Amino acid sequence: MNQSNPPAQRSRWFGLAVLCAGMFMIITDGTVVNVALPTIQAQLGFAQADLTWVVNAFVVPFGGLLLLAGRLGDLVGRKRMFLIGLVAFTLASALCGLATTQAMLIGARFVQGVGGALAAGVILGKITTMFSDPKELGKAFAIFSFVLSGAGAVGLVLGGVLTDAFGWHWAFFINVPIGIAGVLLAVRVLDDDEGLGLSGGTDFLGAAMVTAGLMIGVYSIVGSTERGWSSPYSWGPALLAVVLLAVFLVRQSKVSNPLLPLRLFRSRNFSATNGLQILYVAAAFGMFFVSALYLQLVLGYNPMQIGLTFLPMTAVTAVVTLGFAAKLNARFGERQVLIAGLIPVAVGLGLLARVPVDGTFVVDFLPSMLLLGAGGGLVVPALTALAMSDVPPVDSGLAGGLFNTMQQVGGALGVSVLAVFSTLHTQNLRAAGEPDAVALTSGYQLAFGITTGFIVLCLIGVVTLLRRVSKAAPEPVAETAS
Template identity: 50%
Template sequence: MSSTAFAVRRSRWAALVVLCAGFLVIVLDQTIVNVALPSIQADLGFTPAGLTWVVNAYLIAFGGLLLLAGRLGDLVGRRRVFLGGLVVFVLASLWCGLATDRSMLIAARFVQGVGGAVTSAVILGMIVGLFPDPRELGKAIGVYGFVGSGGAAAGLLLGGVLTEALSWHWIFFVNVPVGVLIVVSGLRVLADDRVGGPRRGADAAGAVLVTAALMTGSYVILKAPDTGLGSLRTVGLGALALVLFGAFLIRQATAPTPLLPLRVFRSRSLSGGNLVLGLMLAGMFAQMFLGALYLQLVLGFTPLQIGMGYLPVAVSIGLLSVGASARLNARFGAHRVAVAGLVVIAAGLVVFGRAPVGGDYVGDVLPALLCLGVGGGVAFPALVTIAMSGVSAEDAGLASGVNNTVQQVGGALGLAVVATIAAFRSDELLAQGVDRAAALDGGYDAGFAVAAGIVVTAAILGAILLRPQRPKEGNPEARSSEPGHLEPAAGRDASVGCTS
């Protein structure tokens, strides 16, 4: 390898470190807050219903802006969008940490969600542009997968440490120096990929429609466990979200320069990979929520113990995502690895659902967490690889935004459905005279069963939708089309996203 080639390769991996560090800050923030909620409630005087808005304000902004931010990166430059979003996130984090009343914290969390969405929406597209070689891209997506999955589990541990050792304010303050360091590093190692500003007529109407649709849908999903899946508010606002999204799709089919060109969904890899990924994360998000509640309310774990208890998930995902997943994809095919990982995840959910009231962590919980870590460590990178395969350079930011939107909406929808079913079952058992711990455990068992069913559905769809296409008859030179086999996209610049 020549000195120039080595320098370019090194700069690519330096850029990947910066991008994944930015992604890690966003991912950690989504789970680190959950551990500190009781302290925030006691300090600021939140009601139980009001406390949910500390999380919901962030998630509504985050889920609503991902698609728009991803396309904006294609139009004005993904580096500019990434760094700009990170600056907003850092300033909002400082605002959150300085909050002295309820309304101040909720407003700051909404702005923090805006920054988080803008930052994370373009990261995957930048990674695809950085690594035109399929083998290197597989390794890079493995690192991205580890940060996404392992970071969520690590957030529980970090949240417990900061809350117990200092105060809840520090779960936000910690983002400030880290974020500043990432911005400074990004200015040095990320290449300027601006494309001359937005194209004429960049579909402002479409941007308004999709943002309104996703924010309304996110609100409905997040509030469904409280208002009920069949309530007038849930059904009415859900219908409004569907109407807005339908109007957005009509707009995209007729606009001269659509925000979301519908042609991208002709790709079986992109459509099928995102569908299966969304279902997988619906089950995974639900298990983190139910698992943390089981450890806290049934086994009596402290916040710090909950974080320590989930470390096997982060460790398992880390060992498999970085390196091993790329080798498995290359040897067996990303679709086979994804389906196998989904089966292991489903098995882990079934095992977790069988944990009794007087359960033992080592005997009842740890085997389930290891299954979830192993399955997630191979399935997540494989599905992201499939979803991003064959994406052109001009649509990389859009595909990244779609992928992140699917992750967010899929996870939130799965959590809403599973949490509602678990709560309903617990209330039913309490009405029958069952003691509280047993009623909670019964509700969690029902929730885990539903989550396992969702992941099994994902595995079945993955086996059907993601399998390679057979060569056409009469064309002996045609090769089997393997979803997840990443050929360098036409027009992709190998140096995009890094300085050389």
């Protein structure tokens, strides 16, 4: 592909915009739905225990299928896989909005998760093959990283507006026009890529093992939030997931055409960044989860106010990510920028661990939001670039799918761990006679302290495990313009 051809350059950036819009819609949907849950519960008559499946019915297939989706994109074409996923997600969103029963909503959410995984699983791989120039690729990663960082907060605000003004159905209907526009634009502006083809045979048994293992693993994590890890319904599925994934890895070392080539893990950066991302995302997702609970249950904020609380962080993230991240990565290297970004994140979370019962936004939240926005704006682009730095183009879809999978595992694990520890601590304080607000606040302080520990561990891992990345440009991958 000719880097100096202006029409081709514009096509790549338009293509990036379409990919990012698809990812933005998928991520935003999660937080929009979270805000709408109380209204959904009241109108469809969900019991409290069953209401979690409005969320989990999406999370389980989404987390479980990302790896398979990435590899299928390598084999049959990433554009084709993105389109299939976007169409499925859009149709399922319409069904969610039309749902009149609990079963219909949960079933449609499952299909949403499948479609979301098929689309999201190939996006990083597609971006990597669209931009062969390192500077352009750095800018593309920065833009994509901003979408990842900002979509959750935007979803909180959007969810409050849509639910209050139009009803919970529009938390899903809003995806339909966006999805249709995304499909039409993707057909037009994304480059065709043929993929490696399925003629050489595909490890379907391995695909079944890893998909089942990841789905069961995500199910066990999200379920432990309510049941605790002492329940056999939590540790039983977790044990089964570990066995399935272990057998899958053994199989990949023996079959001639593995679904997950183990050569990828020879790269120290690829292996380490996937593990470090679990820690970082566990802290980030956990921060959103605990902050929303504290703002709602202790300070009495409504959904709209909760969403607005995170807007300063989103604004700072946008400025840092889009204005500075790519330049700093090119100047100092991703490893150094990652270290510089993790430090303010750790400080911001440490400040949240001191939130009082009578906290205020300006004193107790705004400083942390600014620090988290500045640090996160550096961390996510650097972490993404490091993860993909040593990956050959033919495996970029698989690598991107695995990277996104670790993000989902980290998010589910972080929420689960924080929910269990903060709830137990709160219950112990209530039993000791502490007022409800004091007990809740102390539980949330503990949870914020745990997220701070996650970031400290992540920082140690960056210093000890990661190496500097060579700035040599990767070999370009020829693609046929659509």
